[in-house]
Amino acid sequence: MDLFESKSIKPMLIKVTEEPFNSPDYIYELKLDGIRCIAYLNETSTDLRNKESNALLPYYPELSNIHVFTKGKCILDGELVILKNGVPDFFEMQRRMHLDDKFKIELAARQYPASYVAYDILYLNNKKITDLPLLRRKEILEEVINEDAKLAVSRYVCEHGIELYNFTKWQNLEGVVGKEKDSKYYFDTETTDWIKFKNLINRNFVVCGYIRKENGITSLILGQYRGTELLYKGQVSLGVPSDFTLEYNVKKIDSSPFRLTPSRGREAVWLKPELVCVIEYMPDKKGPSGQPVLKGFRKDKTTFDCQEIN
Known part of the structure:
Protein backbone atom coordinates (compact mmCIF):
# COMPACT_ATOMS: atom_id res chain seq x y z
CA MET A 1 0.00 0.00 0.00
CA ASP A 2 1.15 3.55 -0.75
CA ASN A 42 -0.58 17.44 -0.08
CA GLU A 43 -1.99 20.35 -2.06
CA THR A 44 -5.26 20.44 -0.10
CA SER A 45 -4.79 18.86 3.32
CA THR A 46 -2.66 18.29 6.41
CA ASP A 47 -2.67 15.13 8.52
CA LEU A 48 -0.43 14.79 11.59
CA ARG A 49 0.10 11.41 13.29
CA ASN A 50 2.08 10.42 16.37
CA LYS A 51 4.30 7.32 16.64
CA GLU A 52 1.21 5.17 17.19
CA SER A 53 -0.44 6.65 14.05
CA ASN A 54 -3.06 8.48 16.14
CA ALA A 55 -4.40 11.71 14.65
CA LEU A 56 -3.14 14.87 16.37
CA LEU A 57 -4.99 17.67 14.57
CA PRO A 58 -8.07 17.42 16.85
CA TYR A 59 -5.78 18.61 19.68
CA TYR A 60 -3.65 21.02 17.62
CA PRO A 61 -6.10 22.50 15.09
CA GLU A 62 -3.88 25.56 14.54
CA LEU A 63 -1.65 23.33 12.36
CA SER A 64 -4.43 22.12 10.06
CA ASN A 65 -3.23 24.21 7.10
CA ILE A 66 0.57 23.82 7.15
CA HIS A 67 0.34 22.09 3.77
CA VAL A 68 0.09 25.55 2.19
CA PHE A 69 3.77 26.11 3.06
CA THR A 70 4.99 23.08 1.10
CA LYS A 71 5.61 22.34 -2.56
CA GLY A 72 4.13 19.01 -3.61
CA LYS A 73 2.77 15.93 -1.93
CA CYS A 74 5.14 14.86 0.85
CA ILE A 75 5.65 12.99 4.11
CA LEU A 76 7.78 14.66 6.78
CA ASP A 77 9.29 13.43 10.02
CA GLY A 78 9.62 16.00 12.77
CA GLU A 79 8.57 17.30 16.14
CA LEU A 80 5.38 19.03 17.23
CA VAL A 81 6.34 21.64 19.83
CA ILE A 82 4.84 24.42 21.93
CA LEU A 83 7.17 27.22 22.98
CA LYS A 84 6.98 29.11 26.26
CA ASN A 85 9.51 31.90 26.69
CA GLY A 86 11.32 30.57 23.63
CA VAL A 87 11.77 27.05 25.07
CA PRO A 88 9.79 23.89 24.17
CA ASP A 89 7.29 23.06 26.92
CA PHE A 90 6.42 19.35 27.04
CA PHE A 91 3.91 19.78 29.86
CA GLU A 92 1.80 22.16 27.76
CA MET A 93 1.94 19.69 24.85
CA GLN A 94 0.66 16.84 27.01
CA ARG A 95 -1.95 19.00 28.74
CA ARG A 96 -3.47 19.77 25.35
CA MET A 97 -3.72 16.03 24.58
CA HIS A 98 -6.02 15.58 27.58
CA LEU A 99 -8.49 18.30 26.64
CA ASP A 100 -11.72 17.00 25.14
CA ASP A 101 -13.67 20.26 24.89
CA LYS A 102 -13.35 21.97 21.50
CA PHE A 103 -13.65 25.46 22.98
CA LYS A 104 -10.87 24.78 25.54
CA ILE A 105 -8.63 23.38 22.80
CA GLU A 106 -9.15 26.46 20.62
CA LEU A 107 -8.48 28.73 23.61
CA ALA A 108 -5.25 26.87 24.40
CA ALA A 109 -4.23 27.05 20.74
CA ARG A 110 -4.55 30.83 20.78
CA GLN A 111 -2.68 31.17 24.07
CA TYR A 112 0.18 28.77 23.28
CA PRO A 113 0.14 27.90 19.54
CA ALA A 114 1.98 24.79 18.41
CA SER A 115 4.56 24.58 15.63
CA TYR A 116 5.87 21.72 13.52
CA VAL A 117 9.65 21.42 13.10
CA ALA A 118 10.60 19.07 10.25
CA TYR A 119 13.97 17.33 10.25
CA ASP A 120 13.48 14.76 7.49
CA ILE A 121 11.48 14.06 4.35
CA LEU A 122 10.51 10.48 3.52
CA TYR A 123 8.30 10.80 0.45
CA LEU A 124 7.81 13.34 -2.32
CA ASN A 125 5.31 13.38 -5.19
CA ASN A 126 4.35 9.68 -4.96
CA LYS A 127 7.93 8.46 -4.53
CA LYS A 128 9.59 7.07 -1.39
CA ILE A 129 13.01 8.68 -0.89
CA THR A 130 14.19 7.01 2.32
CA ASP A 131 17.13 5.33 0.53
CA LEU A 132 18.70 8.68 -0.31
CA PRO A 133 21.57 9.83 1.96
CA LEU A 134 20.49 12.02 4.86
CA LEU A 135 22.17 15.20 3.61
CA ARG A 136 20.45 14.83 0.23
CA ARG A 137 17.11 14.42 2.00
CA LYS A 138 17.94 17.56 4.00
CA GLU A 139 18.50 19.48 0.76
CA ILE A 140 15.17 18.30 -0.63
CA LEU A 141 13.43 19.22 2.63
CA GLU A 142 14.68 22.81 2.40
CA GLU A 143 13.54 23.00 -1.24
CA VAL A 144 10.05 21.71 -0.41
CA ILE A 145 9.25 23.91 2.63
CA ASN A 146 8.54 27.63 2.69
CA GLU A 147 9.09 28.32 6.37
CA ASP A 148 6.44 29.96 8.53
CA ALA A 149 5.77 30.40 12.25
CA LYS A 150 3.78 27.14 12.07
CA LEU A 151 6.25 25.13 9.98
CA ALA A 152 10.04 25.23 10.26
CA VAL A 153 13.06 23.19 9.19
CA SER A 154 15.42 21.87 11.87
CA ARG A 155 18.87 23.47 11.73
CA TYR A 156 22.02 21.42 12.20
CA VAL A 157 25.76 21.78 12.67
CA CYS A 158 28.47 19.55 11.27
CA GLU A 159 31.10 17.73 13.32
CA HIS A 160 30.79 19.71 16.60
CA GLY A 161 28.48 17.56 18.71
CA ILE A 162 30.20 18.26 22.02
CA GLU A 163 29.99 22.01 21.56
CA LEU A 164 26.29 21.85 20.68
CA TYR A 165 25.66 19.60 23.68
CA ASN A 166 27.39 22.08 25.99
CA PHE A 167 25.17 24.81 24.54
CA THR A 168 22.04 22.79 25.41
CA LYS A 169 23.27 22.39 28.99
CA TRP A 170 23.82 26.14 29.24
CA GLN A 171 20.35 26.85 27.83
CA ASN A 172 18.66 24.07 29.88
CA LEU A 173 17.52 22.27 26.73
CA GLU A 174 16.86 18.55 26.42
CA GLY A 175 19.93 17.47 24.45
CA VAL A 176 21.30 16.69 20.99
CA VAL A 177 20.72 14.14 18.24
CA GLY A 178 23.69 13.08 16.12
CA LYS A 179 23.01 11.62 12.66
CA GLU A 180 25.41 9.97 10.23
CA LYS A 181 25.58 12.12 7.10
CA ASP A 182 24.96 9.31 4.61
CA SER A 183 22.40 7.41 6.68
CA LYS A 184 19.28 5.98 5.08
CA TYR A 185 15.91 6.12 6.84
CA TYR A 186 14.79 2.82 8.41
CA PHE A 187 11.19 2.66 9.63
CA ASP A 188 10.72 1.63 13.29
CA THR A 189 14.40 0.61 13.58
CA GLU A 190 17.15 1.62 16.00
CA THR A 191 20.70 1.89 14.63
CA THR A 192 23.87 3.75 15.54
CA ASP A 193 23.21 6.03 12.56
CA TRP A 194 21.02 8.19 14.80
CA ILE A 195 22.20 8.76 18.37
CA LYS A 196 20.93 11.07 21.12
CA PHE A 197 22.68 12.41 24.18
CA LYS A 198 20.39 14.00 26.73
CA ASN A 199 20.99 16.24 29.70
CA LEU A 200 18.13 14.66 31.63
CA ILE A 201 16.17 11.42 31.43
CA ASN A 202 12.45 11.21 30.63
CA ARG A 203 10.73 8.09 31.96
CA ASN A 204 7.14 6.93 32.36
CA PHE A 205 5.67 6.31 35.83
CA VAL A 206 2.30 5.27 37.22
CA VAL A 207 0.51 7.86 39.37
CA CYS A 208 -0.41 5.92 42.53
CA GLY A 209 -1.51 8.71 44.85
CA TYR A 210 -0.86 12.25 45.99
CA ILE A 211 -0.05 14.26 49.09
CA ARG A 212 -1.33 17.79 49.72
CA LYS A 213 1.25 19.84 51.58
CA GLU A 214 0.71 22.85 53.85
CA ASN A 215 2.28 25.31 51.39
CA GLY A 216 -0.26 24.42 48.71
CA ILE A 217 2.10 22.12 46.84
CA THR A 218 0.87 18.74 45.61
CA SER A 219 3.27 15.78 45.41
CA LEU A 220 2.46 12.80 43.21
CA ILE A 221 3.39 9.34 44.45
CA LEU A 222 5.04 7.39 41.64
CA GLY A 223 5.32 3.71 40.83
CA GLN A 224 6.75 1.36 38.22
CA TYR A 225 6.24 -2.33 37.62
CA ARG A 226 8.74 -5.12 38.08
CA GLY A 227 6.91 -7.77 36.10
CA THR A 228 3.41 -7.61 37.60
CA GLU A 229 4.39 -6.08 40.97
CA LEU A 230 3.93 -2.34 41.40
CA LEU A 231 6.89 -0.74 43.21
CA TYR A 232 7.14 2.63 44.93
CA LYS A 233 9.48 4.95 42.97
CA GLY A 234 9.41 8.22 44.86
CA GLN A 235 7.53 11.50 44.52
CA VAL A 236 7.42 14.56 42.29
CA SER A 237 6.17 18.06 43.13
CA LEU A 238 7.62 20.38 40.47
CA GLY A 239 5.21 20.89 37.59
CA VAL A 240 2.22 19.27 39.32
CA PRO A 241 -0.95 21.34 38.79
CA SER A 242 -3.02 21.78 41.94
CA ASP A 243 -6.21 20.82 40.09
CA PHE A 244 -4.87 17.73 38.30
CA THR A 245 -7.44 15.50 40.04
CA LEU A 246 -10.24 17.37 38.29
CA GLU A 247 -8.57 17.70 34.92
CA TYR A 248 -7.54 14.04 34.62
CA ASN A 249 -10.55 12.37 36.28
CA VAL A 250 -8.53 10.32 38.77
CA LYS A 251 -10.22 7.57 40.80
CA LYS A 252 -9.55 7.30 44.53
CA ILE A 253 -9.12 3.97 46.31
CA ASP A 254 -9.16 3.09 50.01
CA SER A 255 -5.69 1.58 50.40
CA SER A 256 -2.18 1.65 48.96
CA PRO A 257 -1.70 -0.11 45.59
CA PHE A 258 1.83 -1.12 46.71
CA ARG A 259 2.64 -4.36 48.50
CA LEU A 260 5.30 -2.41 50.42
CA THR A 261 3.81 0.97 51.31
CA PRO A 262 6.25 3.91 51.71
CA SER A 263 6.68 5.45 55.16
CA ARG A 264 4.76 8.62 54.20
CA GLY A 265 1.75 6.57 53.14
CA ARG A 266 -0.29 7.76 56.11
CA GLU A 267 -0.57 11.21 54.50
CA ALA A 268 -1.47 9.99 51.03
CA VAL A 269 -4.67 9.96 49.05
CA TRP A 270 -4.37 6.72 47.09
CA LEU A 271 -5.44 6.45 43.46
CA LYS A 272 -6.32 3.60 41.16
CA PRO A 273 -3.07 2.98 39.23
CA GLU A 274 -4.25 3.84 35.71
CA LEU A 275 -2.77 7.28 34.97
CA VAL A 276 0.68 7.41 33.31
CA CYS A 277 2.94 10.43 33.66
CA VAL A 278 6.31 11.50 32.25
CA ILE A 279 9.00 12.57 34.71
CA GLU A 280 12.23 14.32 33.79
CA TYR A 281 15.08 13.75 36.21
CA MET A 282 18.71 12.96 36.82
CA PRO A 283 19.23 9.17 36.77
CA ASP A 284 19.32 7.32 40.08
CA LYS A 285 18.84 3.61 40.78
CA LYS A 286 16.14 4.27 43.39
CA GLY A 287 13.98 6.47 41.17
CA PRO A 288 13.66 10.13 40.17
CA SER A 289 16.21 12.39 41.85
CA GLY A 290 17.87 15.78 41.38
CA GLN A 291 14.66 17.86 41.41
CA PRO A 292 12.41 15.66 39.25
CA VAL A 293 9.84 17.54 37.16
CA LEU A 294 6.44 16.39 35.94
CA LYS A 295 6.47 16.87 32.15
CA GLY A 296 2.92 15.70 31.49
CA PHE A 297 0.48 12.80 31.34
CA ARG A 298 0.23 10.20 28.58
CA LYS A 299 -2.72 8.53 26.89
CA ASP A 300 -0.58 6.49 24.51
CA LYS A 301 0.97 4.27 27.23
CA THR A 302 -0.57 1.74 29.59
CA THR A 303 0.48 1.40 33.20
CA PHE A 304 2.17 -1.94 32.45
CA ASP A 305 4.40 -0.11 29.96
CA CYS A 306 5.93 1.59 33.01
CA GLN A 307 8.47 -1.12 33.77
CA GLU A 308 11.43 -0.66 36.08
CA ILE A 309 14.73 -0.20 34.22
CA ASN A 310 17.78 -1.45 36.08
Whole structure:
Protein backbone atom coordinates (compact mmCIF):
# COMPACT_ATOMS: atom_id res chain seq x y z
CA MET A 1 0.00 0.00 0.00
CA ASP A 2 1.15 3.55 -0.75
CA LEU A 3 2.90 5.15 2.23
CA PHE A 4 0.86 8.32 1.96
CA GLU A 5 -2.49 6.58 1.80
CA SER A 6 -1.80 4.09 4.61
CA LYS A 7 -0.73 6.80 7.09
CA SER A 8 0.81 4.15 9.32
CA ILE A 9 4.52 5.05 9.28
CA LYS A 10 6.46 4.29 12.45
CA PRO A 11 9.44 6.67 12.55
CA MET A 12 13.09 5.70 12.72
CA LEU A 13 14.27 5.21 16.29
CA ILE A 14 17.13 7.04 18.00
CA LYS A 15 19.69 5.16 20.05
CA VAL A 16 20.62 6.62 23.46
CA THR A 17 24.23 7.24 24.44
CA GLU A 18 25.56 8.99 27.54
CA GLU A 19 28.63 10.69 26.08
CA PRO A 20 28.51 13.36 23.38
CA PHE A 21 31.14 13.12 20.66
CA ASN A 22 32.55 15.01 17.69
CA SER A 23 32.77 13.37 14.28
CA PRO A 24 33.18 14.66 10.71
CA ASP A 25 30.81 11.88 9.64
CA TYR A 26 27.87 13.21 11.68
CA ILE A 27 25.57 16.21 11.76
CA TYR A 28 24.03 17.39 15.04
CA GLU A 29 20.57 18.81 15.79
CA LEU A 30 18.82 20.05 18.91
CA LYS A 31 16.61 17.44 20.53
CA LEU A 32 13.31 19.23 20.94
CA ASP A 33 11.06 18.50 23.92
CA GLY A 34 7.87 17.80 22.01
CA ILE A 35 5.89 15.01 20.33
CA ARG A 36 7.48 13.00 17.52
CA CYS A 37 5.15 13.40 14.60
CA ILE A 38 4.78 12.26 10.98
CA ALA A 39 3.18 14.88 8.69
CA TYR A 40 1.24 13.82 5.58
CA LEU A 41 0.84 16.90 3.38
CA ASN A 42 -0.58 17.44 -0.08
CA GLU A 43 -1.99 20.35 -2.06
CA THR A 44 -5.26 20.44 -0.10
CA SER A 45 -4.79 18.86 3.32
CA THR A 46 -2.66 18.29 6.41
CA ASP A 47 -2.67 15.13 8.52
CA LEU A 48 -0.43 14.79 11.59
CA ARG A 49 0.10 11.41 13.29
CA ASN A 50 2.08 10.42 16.37
CA LYS A 51 4.30 7.32 16.64
CA GLU A 52 1.21 5.17 17.19
CA SER A 53 -0.44 6.65 14.05
CA ASN A 54 -3.06 8.48 16.14
CA ALA A 55 -4.40 11.71 14.65
CA LEU A 56 -3.14 14.87 16.37
CA LEU A 57 -4.99 17.67 14.57
CA PRO A 58 -8.07 17.42 16.85
CA TYR A 59 -5.78 18.61 19.68
CA TYR A 60 -3.65 21.02 17.62
CA PRO A 61 -6.10 22.50 15.09
CA GLU A 62 -3.88 25.56 14.54
CA LEU A 63 -1.65 23.33 12.36
CA SER A 64 -4.43 22.12 10.06
CA ASN A 65 -3.23 24.21 7.10
CA ILE A 66 0.57 23.82 7.15
CA HIS A 67 0.34 22.09 3.77
CA VAL A 68 0.09 25.55 2.19
CA PHE A 69 3.77 26.11 3.06
CA THR A 70 4.99 23.08 1.10
CA LYS A 71 5.61 22.34 -2.56
CA GLY A 72 4.13 19.01 -3.61
CA LYS A 73 2.77 15.93 -1.93
CA CYS A 74 5.14 14.86 0.85
CA ILE A 75 5.65 12.99 4.11
CA LEU A 76 7.78 14.66 6.78
CA ASP A 77 9.29 13.43 10.02
CA GLY A 78 9.62 16.00 12.77
CA GLU A 79 8.57 17.30 16.14
CA LEU A 80 5.38 19.03 17.23
CA VAL A 81 6.34 21.64 19.83
CA ILE A 82 4.84 24.42 21.93
CA LEU A 83 7.17 27.22 22.98
CA LYS A 84 6.98 29.11 26.26
CA ASN A 85 9.51 31.90 26.69
CA GLY A 86 11.32 30.57 23.63
CA VAL A 87 11.77 27.05 25.07
CA PRO A 88 9.79 23.89 24.17
CA ASP A 89 7.29 23.06 26.92
CA PHE A 90 6.42 19.35 27.04
CA PHE A 91 3.91 19.78 29.86
CA GLU A 92 1.80 22.16 27.76
CA MET A 93 1.94 19.69 24.85
CA GLN A 94 0.66 16.84 27.01
CA ARG A 95 -1.95 19.00 28.74
CA ARG A 96 -3.47 19.77 25.35
CA MET A 97 -3.72 16.03 24.58
CA HIS A 98 -6.02 15.58 27.58
CA LEU A 99 -8.49 18.30 26.64
CA ASP A 100 -11.72 17.00 25.14
CA ASP A 101 -13.67 20.26 24.89
CA LYS A 102 -13.35 21.97 21.50
CA PHE A 103 -13.65 25.46 22.98
CA LYS A 104 -10.87 24.78 25.54
CA ILE A 105 -8.63 23.38 22.80
CA GLU A 106 -9.15 26.46 20.62
CA LEU A 107 -8.48 28.73 23.61
CA ALA A 108 -5.25 26.87 24.40
CA ALA A 109 -4.23 27.05 20.74
CA ARG A 110 -4.55 30.83 20.78
CA GLN A 111 -2.68 31.17 24.07
CA TYR A 112 0.18 28.77 23.28
CA PRO A 113 0.14 27.90 19.54
CA ALA A 114 1.98 24.79 18.41
CA SER A 115 4.56 24.58 15.63
CA TYR A 116 5.87 21.72 13.52
CA VAL A 117 9.65 21.42 13.10
CA ALA A 118 10.60 19.07 10.25
CA TYR A 119 13.97 17.33 10.25
CA ASP A 120 13.48 14.76 7.49
CA ILE A 121 11.48 14.06 4.35
CA LEU A 122 10.51 10.48 3.52
CA TYR A 123 8.30 10.80 0.45
CA LEU A 124 7.81 13.34 -2.32
CA ASN A 125 5.31 13.38 -5.19
CA ASN A 126 4.35 9.68 -4.96
CA LYS A 127 7.93 8.46 -4.53
CA LYS A 128 9.59 7.07 -1.39
CA ILE A 129 13.01 8.68 -0.89
CA THR A 130 14.19 7.01 2.32
CA ASP A 131 17.13 5.33 0.53
CA LEU A 132 18.70 8.68 -0.31
CA PRO A 133 21.57 9.83 1.96
CA LEU A 134 20.49 12.02 4.86
CA LEU A 135 22.17 15.20 3.61
CA ARG A 136 20.45 14.83 0.23
CA ARG A 137 17.11 14.42 2.00
CA LYS A 138 17.94 17.56 4.00
CA GLU A 139 18.50 19.48 0.76
CA ILE A 140 15.17 18.30 -0.63
CA LEU A 141 13.43 19.22 2.63
CA GLU A 142 14.68 22.81 2.40
CA GLU A 143 13.54 23.00 -1.24
CA VAL A 144 10.05 21.71 -0.41
CA ILE A 145 9.25 23.91 2.63
CA ASN A 146 8.54 27.63 2.69
CA GLU A 147 9.09 28.32 6.37
CA ASP A 148 6.44 29.96 8.53
CA ALA A 149 5.77 30.40 12.25
CA LYS A 150 3.78 27.14 12.07
CA LEU A 151 6.25 25.13 9.98
CA ALA A 152 10.04 25.23 10.26
CA VAL A 153 13.06 23.19 9.19
CA SER A 154 15.42 21.87 11.87
CA ARG A 155 18.87 23.47 11.73
CA TYR A 156 22.02 21.42 12.20
CA VAL A 157 25.76 21.78 12.67
CA CYS A 158 28.47 19.55 11.27
CA GLU A 159 31.10 17.73 13.32
CA HIS A 160 30.79 19.71 16.60
CA GLY A 161 28.48 17.56 18.71
CA ILE A 162 30.20 18.26 22.02
CA GLU A 163 29.99 22.01 21.56
CA LEU A 164 26.29 21.85 20.68
CA TYR A 165 25.66 19.60 23.68
CA ASN A 166 27.39 22.08 25.99
CA PHE A 167 25.17 24.81 24.54
CA THR A 168 22.04 22.79 25.41
CA LYS A 169 23.27 22.39 28.99
CA TRP A 170 23.82 26.14 29.24
CA GLN A 171 20.35 26.85 27.83
CA ASN A 172 18.66 24.07 29.88
CA LEU A 173 17.52 22.27 26.73
CA GLU A 174 16.86 18.55 26.42
CA GLY A 175 19.93 17.47 24.45
CA VAL A 176 21.30 16.69 20.99
CA VAL A 177 20.72 14.14 18.24
CA GLY A 178 23.69 13.08 16.12
CA LYS A 179 23.01 11.62 12.66
CA GLU A 180 25.41 9.97 10.23
CA LYS A 181 25.58 12.12 7.10
CA ASP A 182 24.96 9.31 4.61
CA SER A 183 22.40 7.41 6.68
CA LYS A 184 19.28 5.98 5.08
CA TYR A 185 15.91 6.12 6.84
CA TYR A 186 14.79 2.82 8.41
CA PHE A 187 11.19 2.66 9.63
CA ASP A 188 10.72 1.63 13.29
CA THR A 189 14.40 0.61 13.58
CA GLU A 190 17.15 1.62 16.00
CA THR A 191 20.70 1.89 14.63
CA THR A 192 23.87 3.75 15.54
CA ASP A 193 23.21 6.03 12.56
CA TRP A 194 21.02 8.19 14.80
CA ILE A 195 22.20 8.76 18.37
CA LYS A 196 20.93 11.07 21.12
CA PHE A 197 22.68 12.41 24.18
CA LYS A 198 20.39 14.00 26.73
CA ASN A 199 20.99 16.24 29.70
CA LEU A 200 18.13 14.66 31.63
CA ILE A 201 16.17 11.42 31.43
CA ASN A 202 12.45 11.21 30.63
CA ARG A 203 10.73 8.09 31.96
CA ASN A 204 7.14 6.93 32.36
CA PHE A 205 5.67 6.31 35.83
CA VAL A 206 2.30 5.27 37.22
CA VAL A 207 0.51 7.86 39.37
CA CYS A 208 -0.41 5.92 42.53
CA GLY A 209 -1.51 8.71 44.85
CA TYR A 210 -0.86 12.25 45.99
CA ILE A 211 -0.05 14.26 49.09
CA ARG A 212 -1.33 17.79 49.72
CA LYS A 213 1.25 19.84 51.58
CA GLU A 214 0.71 22.85 53.85
CA ASN A 215 2.28 25.31 51.39
CA GLY A 216 -0.26 24.42 48.71
CA ILE A 217 2.10 22.12 46.84
CA THR A 218 0.87 18.74 45.61
CA SER A 219 3.27 15.78 45.41
CA LEU A 220 2.46 12.80 43.21
CA ILE A 221 3.39 9.34 44.45
CA LEU A 222 5.04 7.39 41.64
CA GLY A 223 5.32 3.71 40.83
CA GLN A 224 6.75 1.36 38.22
CA TYR A 225 6.24 -2.33 37.62
CA ARG A 226 8.74 -5.12 38.08
CA GLY A 227 6.91 -7.77 36.10
CA THR A 228 3.41 -7.61 37.60
CA GLU A 229 4.39 -6.08 40.97
CA LEU A 230 3.93 -2.34 41.40
CA LEU A 231 6.89 -0.74 43.21
CA TYR A 232 7.14 2.63 44.93
CA LYS A 233 9.48 4.95 42.97
CA GLY A 234 9.41 8.22 44.86
CA GLN A 235 7.53 11.50 44.52
CA VAL A 236 7.42 14.56 42.29
CA SER A 237 6.17 18.06 43.13
CA LEU A 238 7.62 20.38 40.47
CA GLY A 239 5.21 20.89 37.59
CA VAL A 240 2.22 19.27 39.32
CA PRO A 241 -0.95 21.34 38.79
CA SER A 242 -3.02 21.78 41.94
CA ASP A 243 -6.21 20.82 40.09
CA PHE A 244 -4.87 17.73 38.30
CA THR A 245 -7.44 15.50 40.04
CA LEU A 246 -10.24 17.37 38.29
CA GLU A 247 -8.57 17.70 34.92
CA TYR A 248 -7.54 14.04 34.62
CA ASN A 249 -10.55 12.37 36.28
CA VAL A 250 -8.53 10.32 38.77
CA LYS A 251 -10.22 7.57 40.80
CA LYS A 252 -9.55 7.30 44.53
CA ILE A 253 -9.12 3.97 46.31
CA ASP A 254 -9.16 3.09 50.01
CA SER A 255 -5.69 1.58 50.40
CA SER A 256 -2.18 1.65 48.96
CA PRO A 257 -1.70 -0.11 45.59
CA PHE A 258 1.83 -1.12 46.71
CA ARG A 259 2.64 -4.36 48.50
CA LEU A 260 5.30 -2.41 50.42
CA THR A 261 3.81 0.97 51.31
CA PRO A 262 6.25 3.91 51.71
CA SER A 263 6.68 5.45 55.16
CA ARG A 264 4.76 8.62 54.20
CA GLY A 265 1.75 6.57 53.14
CA ARG A 266 -0.29 7.76 56.11
CA GLU A 267 -0.57 11.21 54.50
CA ALA A 268 -1.47 9.99 51.03
CA VAL A 269 -4.67 9.96 49.05
CA TRP A 270 -4.37 6.72 47.09
CA LEU A 271 -5.44 6.45 43.46
CA LYS A 272 -6.32 3.60 41.16
CA PRO A 273 -3.07 2.98 39.23
CA GLU A 274 -4.25 3.84 35.71
CA LEU A 275 -2.77 7.28 34.97
CA VAL A 276 0.68 7.41 33.31
CA CYS A 277 2.94 10.43 33.66
CA VAL A 278 6.31 11.50 32.25
CA ILE A 279 9.00 12.57 34.71
CA GLU A 280 12.23 14.32 33.79
CA TYR A 281 15.08 13.75 36.21
CA MET A 282 18.71 12.96 36.82
CA PRO A 283 19.23 9.17 36.77
CA ASP A 284 19.32 7.32 40.08
CA LYS A 285 18.84 3.61 40.78
CA LYS A 286 16.14 4.27 43.39
CA GLY A 287 13.98 6.47 41.17
CA PRO A 288 13.66 10.13 40.17
CA SER A 289 16.21 12.39 41.85
CA GLY A 290 17.87 15.78 41.38
CA GLN A 291 14.66 17.86 41.41
CA PRO A 292 12.41 15.66 39.25
CA VAL A 293 9.84 17.54 37.16
CA LEU A 294 6.44 16.39 35.94
CA LYS A 295 6.47 16.87 32.15
CA GLY A 296 2.92 15.70 31.49
CA PHE A 297 0.48 12.80 31.34
CA ARG A 298 0.23 10.20 28.58
CA LYS A 299 -2.72 8.53 26.89
CA ASP A 300 -0.58 6.49 24.51
CA LYS A 301 0.97 4.27 27.23
CA THR A 302 -0.57 1.74 29.59
CA THR A 303 0.48 1.40 33.20
CA PHE A 304 2.17 -1.94 32.45
CA ASP A 305 4.40 -0.11 29.96
CA CYS A 306 5.93 1.59 33.01
CA GLN A 307 8.47 -1.12 33.77
CA GLU A 308 11.43 -0.66 36.08
CA ILE A 309 14.73 -0.20 34.22
CA ASN A 310 17.78 -1.45 36.08
